[in-house]
Amino acid sequence: MEMQVVQRARENFLAGRSRPLEFRVQQLKSLQRMITDRQGEIATALKQDINRSQYDTPLLELIGLENEISLAVSKLAQWAAPRPVEKSLLTISDQVYIQPEPLGVVLIIGAWNYPWALTLQPLVGAIAAGNAAVVKPSELSEYSASLLKALLPRYLDQELYPVVCGGVSETQELLRQRFDHIFYTGNSTVGKLVMEAAARHLTPVTLELGGKSPCYIDKDVDLRVACRRITWGKFVNCGQTCIAPDYILCEPSIQNRVVEGIRQTLLEFYGPDPKSSPDYGRIINQRHFNHVMALLDGYTAALGGQSDSSQRYIAPTVVKDVPPHARLMQEEIFGPLLPIVTVSDIDDAIHFISEREKPLAIYVFSSNKKVIKRMLAETTSGGVTVNDVMMHYTLNSLPFGGVGQSGTGRYHGKHSFDQFSHHRACLVKSLGMERVNMPRYPPQNHQKARRVRLAMRTPLVDFSKGTYIWAVTASIVALGLLVTLTVILILAAGVSCTCW
Amino acid sequence: MNTPLDSSCVIDRLRATFRSGVTFPEQFRMTQLQNLLSLVEENEQLIQDALHKDLHKPKFESVLSEIQITLNDLYFAMENLRTWMQPEYNIGKNLATRMDDCFIRREPLGVVLIIGAWNYPLHLILLPLVAAIAAGNCAILKPSEICQATEQLLAELIPKYLSQDCYAVLCGGAEDTKSLLKNKFDHIFYTGSQVVARSILLAAAPHLTPVTLELGGKSPCFIYGHIDIQKAAKRLCWSKFFNTGQSCVAPDYVLCTAQTRDALLPALRETLRTFYGPDPGASLDMGRIVTPRHWRRLMDMLEKSKGKVVIGGGSREEDRYIAPTVLVDVQESDALMQEEIFGPILPILTIESLEEGIDYINRQEKPLALYVFSDETSVVTTVLNNTSSGGFCGNDGIVHMALPGLPFGGVGASGMGSYHGRWGFETFSHRRGCMNRSWLLERVNVLRYPPYSDYNLGWLRWATTFKKNSWGGCSVM
Numbered sequence: 001m002e003m004q005v006v007q008r009a010r011e012n013f014l015a016g017r018s019r020p021l022e023f024r025v026q027q028l029k030s031l032q033r034m035i036t037d038r039q040g041e042i043a044t045a046l047k048q049d050i051n052r053s054q055y056d057t058p059l060l061e062l063i064g065l066e067n068e069i070s071l072a073v074s075k076l077a078q079w080a081a082p083r084p085v086e087k088s089l090l091t092i093s094d095q096v097y098i099q100p101e102p103l104g105v106v107l108i109i110g111a112w113n114y115p116w117a118l119t120l121q122p123l124v125g126a127i128a129a130g131n132a133a134v135v136k137p138s139e140l141s142e143y144s145a146s147l148l149k150a151l152l153p154r155y156l157d158q159e160l161y162p163v164v165c166g167g168v169s170e171t172q173e174l175l176r177q178r179f180d181h182i183f184y185t186g187n188s189t190v191g192k193l194v195m196e197a198a199a200r201h202l203t204p205v206t207l208e209l210g211g212k213s214p215c216y217i218d219k220d221v222d223l224r225v226a227c228r229r230i231t232w233g234k235f236v237n238c239g240q241t242c243i244a245p246d247y248i249l250c251e252p253s254i255q256n257r258v259v260e261g262i263r264q265t266l267l268e269f270y271g272p273d274p275k276s277s278p279d280y281g282r283i284i285n286q287r288h289f290n291h292v293m294a295l296l297d298g299y300t301a302a303l304g305g306q307s308d309s310s311q312r313y314i315a316p317t318v319v320k321d322v323p324p325h326a327r328l329m330q331e332e333i334f335g336p337l338l339p340i341v342t343v344s345d346i347d348d349a350i351h352f353i354s355e356r357e358k359p360l361a362i363y364v365f366s367s368n369k370k371v372i373k374r375m376l377a378e379t380t381s382g383g384v385t386v387n388d389v390m391m392h393y394t395l396n397s398l399p400f401g402g403v404g405q406s407g408t409g410r411y412h413g414k415h416s417f418d419q420f421s422h423h424r425a426c427l428v429k430s431l432g433m434e435r436v437n438m439p440r441y442p443p444q445n446h447q448k449a450r451r452v453r454l455a456m457r458t459p460l461v462d463f464s465k466g467t468y469i470w471a472v473t474a475s476i477v478a479l480g481l482l483v484t485l486t487v488i489l490i491l492a493a494g495v496s497c498t499c500w
Numbered sequence: 501m502n503t504p505l506d507s508s509c510v511i512d513r514l515r516a517t518f519r520s521g522v523t524f525p526e527q528f529r530m531t532q533l534q535n536l537l538s539l540v541e542e543n544e545q546l547i548q549d550a551l552h553k554d555l556h557k558p559k560f561e562s563v564l565s566e567i568q569i570t571l572n573d574l575y576f577a578m579e580n581l582r583t584w585m586q587p588e589y590n591i592g593k594n595l596a597t598r599m600d601d602c603f604i605r606r607e608p609l610g611v612v613l614i615i616g617a618w619n620y621p622l623h624l625i626l627l628p629l630v631a632a633i634a635a636g637n638c639a640i641l642k643p644s645e646i647c648q649a650t651e652q653l654l655a656e657l658i659p660k661y662l663s664q665d666c667y668a669v670l671c672g673g674a675e676d677t678k679s680l681l682k683n684k685f686d687h688i689f690y691t692g693s694q695v696v697a698r699s700i701l702l703a704a705a706p707h708l709t710p711v712t713l714e715l716g717g718k719s720p721c722f723i724y725g726h727i728d729i730q731k732a733a734k735r736l737c738w739s740k741f742f743n744t745g746q747s748c749v750a751p752d753y754v755l756c757t758a759q760t761r762d763a764l765l766p767a768l769r770e771t772l773r774t775f776y777g778p779d780p781g782a783s784l785d786m787g788r789i790v791t792p793r794h795w796r797r798l799m800d801m802l803e804k805s806k807g808k809v810v811i812g813g814g815s816r817e818e819d820r821y822i823a824p825t826v827l828v829d830v831q832e833s834d835a836l837m838q839e840e841i842f843g844p845i846l847p848i849l850t851i852e853s854l855e856e857g858i859d860y861i862n863r864q865e866k867p868l869a870l871y872v873f874s875d876e877t878s879v880v881t882t883v884l885n886n887t888s889s890g891g892f893c894g895n896d897g898i899v900h901m902a903l904p905g906l907p908f909g910g911v912g913a914s915g916m917g918s919y920h921g922r923w924g925f926e927t928f929s930h931r932r933g934c935m936n937r938s939w940l941l942e943r944v945n946v947l948r949y950p951p952y953s954d955y956n957l958g959w960l961r962w963a964t965t966f967k968k969n970s971w972g973g974c975s976v977m
Contacts, residue, residue, distance in 0.1 A: 014862070053950075053952060054952075055952035055953075055954075055956075055957050056952070058957065058961065059948065059952075059957065059960065063960075063961060085903070085905035085906055086903075086904070086905035087903070087905070088902075088903060091899075091903060095894075096903060096905065096906065098906065098907065099884070099892075101888055101911075103911070103912075104912075180912065188708060191708060192705050192706055192708060193705075195701070195704070195705035195708065196701075196702060196705040196706075198701070199698055199701030199702045199704075199705060200698065202694060202697060202698065202701070202713065202715075202912070202913055202915075202916070204916040204917075207708065209708070222939060225939060225942055228942075228945075228949070229945070232948065232949055232950075268949070269949060269950040269951065270950060270951075271951075277950070277951070278952075279950035279951055279952050280950075354519065367939070372936065376605065376934065377524075378521065380607050380930060380932065381932065382932070382933075383932060383933040383934065383935075384932060384933070384934040384935065385934075385935045385936075385937060386601075386934070386935065386936040386937060387936065387937045387938070387939060388935075388937040388945075391597070391600075391935050391937060392602075392933045392934065392935040394597075395591075395592075395593065395594065395597055395602055395933075395935060397591035397592040397593070397602070398591065398602060398604060398933030398934075398935065399604060399931045399933050400933060401931075403607075403609070403930040403932070404609075404610075404686065404708070405708055407708075408708065408710040409710075410931060410933075422888060422911040423907055423918065424888065424889065424890070424891060424892055424911070425890070425891035425892065425900055425901075425903075425906035425907050425908065425918075426884065426891070426892045426893075426894075426900070426906075427891075427892070427893045427894065427896070427899065427900035427903065427906065428880060428892075428893075428894035428895070429893070429894055429895040429896045429899075430895060431727070431728050431731045431732065431735075431873075431875065431895050434731055434734075437734075437735070437896075440564070440738065441734065441738055441774075441775060442558075442560070442775040442776060442783070442785035442786075443774075443775065443776075443777070443783070443784075443785055444558065444559075444560035444784075444785050448560075449559075449560055449563055449564070452564055452568075453563065453564075453568050
């Protein structure tokens, strides 16, 4: 079945149907309509999947998606146009440019934590770039998956953008087919399997994975605001966000104040009993619930710690003085548990972070420019937000993606378009100017070789500082000489002048 | 030969160096690039000798396609390094992030592995190295073992000119490469064949290592419509027989009408005579096939071919010589049309129409390069718009890869990723999106916090919805 779906998508792509710009814009606008028309149903599905509050849905998924679509529709012609590049002496009269082209049939594997944003945002890029796309939503968010399967064919071309639902075996079957690009969002274990499957067909991949995103809090910082921002980012979607601050690093002297700041914020956000707040989510399924609860084994919570298995509810939980070797610190938590690890200073924090795998995001809260600069220069991560959490995700001119174990490739905005395109280098020469070409042909000699070497030199115009200074100086001197010459000529012509 | 233990030690040493941050500052990178420049400039003769020994490469070709292209890329990198290293600030912001500092940093990846190829054993390993150094990485070079003289030269010169703590050359054959690949790298850059590429991707998967693959394929060459056949023949011969046809972007085969073919053949004969004289085997400007095994492979293909040899066809086993050879009446099913030729053999396939040629190309794997010789813009445009390939060149061959402004790389079976000039720098860098938020405007932030309400959501929606003429969009999670 999967094979036929992919086959049909390929036939339709080869027929050129997904390429015209008008078609791509029309499909994107249709996707936009789907989101606007069906918001209610989408919110209901998310409530059933993950107990998402009705406000979190537009906030966390739909507004971003709508913005991506609007941007793509507005900029598509510009993105898809040929991009001229620098020439050399030999190519001065030629056309030299990069032409973005569709790749073909791409596979998009979505995730369950933001099933609409993480499945449809890549699709926006794929459509904008002129590809066909097979969409495989996560089966763990089953209501969203079924809804997507029902809705997408009603708004988008079903042959070019089919939805394939199913579990592990259906995904494996899909991965046996040949695609021109695979875009996967999820965990690194499956990420490796996706890469292996792609290797067979030499298929390039984009992997949006995760990791433990550290959050460093400097001691000289407005803790009230910092804690509020961190609390929001950590406990939204019940901690099930790839770029949620996974753990806190701070000096022991401020640890208690941090805990207090979080406690006060939790009260503001969810009231004294988060379980009864309509704005607090649940864990996706029993298996993940058990997994997260197991991480807490042997540790006493400084805040929260309560749970209710029947509802898959885990209270917003903070644990103090967590040792680096604790199980809590060995893997991505992906839940509402917030460990605090104490470090002696910024050096210690940087060392701690650099010893570990490259995370998807790093957060640093500080009023000290030097601290911020050091954190940026001495660590690496997919992305960074300073003095807040997660917000770098929201600006679509910033590339969003991981590095090392947190992923490969990037998307959002134009980056999505570029990720799903092939950038074809084009040089269109004329058959004229053949005399310029003559030195390169055999039979060869010394003079010819020298001429070719010279002509190959790029850049054509040297924009270095030295040349710039030379050019300005030379212009001034030349101007001066010109003025002097003019004066001399005037004097020689005997024209009297009473200027001096 | 390096043992697996040697390799691990070297990699660990490089990793420790990388961790110390010594490769990050612009000054360090510039110094290393300058040293690499000296390496090439001061050893030109040695390089030419090694290339002649390995490939019988004519001096002209060594200078043009190995030395000069490397020097150009070095000049280009050194002149632009500062600009490339700057954080990119000129990116669109929106209402919500107006007060914030938003920029993209380019950061080094770590320890990268560069595996070279035998056909241009110098530039195919040094150009990626230029990019890796410029991007602030440490690098392991694994030159092709087929070109032993060049391999030895690199193993000797690199430690002499470049920092030994940051860059190392590891030599060895297929087995050694396999065990080298068991180690973790932060990027692998491979130039070579599809078969080996697959095993490299499989080795990279468990470490989630990103890979750049510069592969090959059958690069088609259209000669169609109104065309100055003499000039076309010259450029075609030059690109086809340069390096004895052993270029990943050499025009592999020609597609033209019977009429064009009949005009082309005498032009090809004349050009070849001008280039190499009546006996190309005696010309100093004609190269040789790299090894007896590769020579045998080409001779097999030629023997099995059902096409008619109209030019050349001669060969000599003792010095691995094959004459520039052209065949006509070659069908799709011919032995010469099943795999990349990579030799001085040029099949001509006859087509009745441009569409037929385009259909044929689209039935094959996407090639690394595609060529069209035609005076008619419509022909060039039709082919461009209806095919895909790594790169494209109209009315010439190969030269598009000499422009550092153009990305050089494949698509589909011809590869993934690209390099040359800035593109190499980007390949070996991580683009880190950074947002430095202001402490102010917390009152605006309040809109996103629970307890949620319709009122807040309404305002937030208004503030963050993309407006058509603004720079970018914003969503608040």
